[in-house]
Amino acid sequence: MIRILIADDHEVVRSGLRKILESQPTWEVVAEAGDGKDAINKATETKPDVAVLDYSLPLINGIEATRQIRARLPKTEVLIFTMHDNETLIQELLKAGARGYLLKSDAKRHLIGAIESLAGHKPFFTAKVSEALLDSFLARPAREGSTLTNRERGVVQLIAEGHTNKQIANILNISLKTVETHRAAIMRKLNLSSSAGLVRYAIRNKIVEP
Numbered sequence: 001m002i003r004i005l006i007a008d009d010h011e012v013v014r015s016g017l018r019k020i021l022e023s024q025p026t027w028e029v030v031a032e033a034g035d036g037k038d039a040i041n042k043a044t045e046t047k048p049d050v051a052v053l054d055y056s057l058p059l060i061n062g063i064e065a066t067r068q069i070r071a072r073l074p075k076t077e078v079l080i081f082t083m084h085d086n087e088t089l090i091q092e093l094l095k096a097g098a099r100g101y102l103l104k105s106d107a108k109r110h111l112i113g114a115i116e117s118l119a120g121h122k123p124f125f126t127a128k129v130s131e132a133l134l135d136s137f138l139a140r141p142a143r144e145g146s147t148l149t150n151r152e153r154g155v156v157q158l159i160a161e162g163h164t165n166k167q168i169a170n171i172l173n174i175s176l177k178t179v180e181t182h183r184a185a186i187m188r189k190l191n192l193s194s195s196a197g198l199v200r201y202a203i204r205n206k207i208v209e210p
Helices: 011-021 036-046 062-072 087-096 104-119 127-142 150-160 165-172 176-190 195-204
Strands: 002-007 027-033 050-053 077-082 100-103
Touching (some): 002 036, 011 104, 036 050, 050 062, 077 104, 087 127, 087 150, 176 195
Parallel strands (some): 002 027, 077 100
């Protein structure tokens, strides 16, 4: 039996995934989540073999959710299921512990194979994603890496989604002072002076959807 968790903020996507996955006789969807915080909690409760996470999750994004799930559940493999084939994103997700990356446009052809690979603790990437990774690797000397840490990207996402510092502290289970420190570091690193500039940065770098 392969036990699977699905996390996506669109109910129609979750029900479509569930239908495809549960058509396999020995597969079971043990939990669904609509945001990253819920995905982490439900993964901890149900201990799935594979967690299928959208990158653009509300509250806690796919990178931070992957990092926390992998830290708590080393045997649970993470498949990122997303519309974005951005090279920097792919690299950040791999660093966080994801072992598979599937574009939503490739789901029909590759979803079953991706889950089978990950359930056997083997990585899975489509040719398109492998090419993006290779291009990125070859271009690396000429490119600057991402300046923000994973935690800072998570804070940027929550600010761009309109949460106050106090709400961010509650969501991430950190102190208000820590949120303020992160916020100041982010503004300094990105050379920004307003929240509006931060929102524009978040949209441009696909940290949030426009």
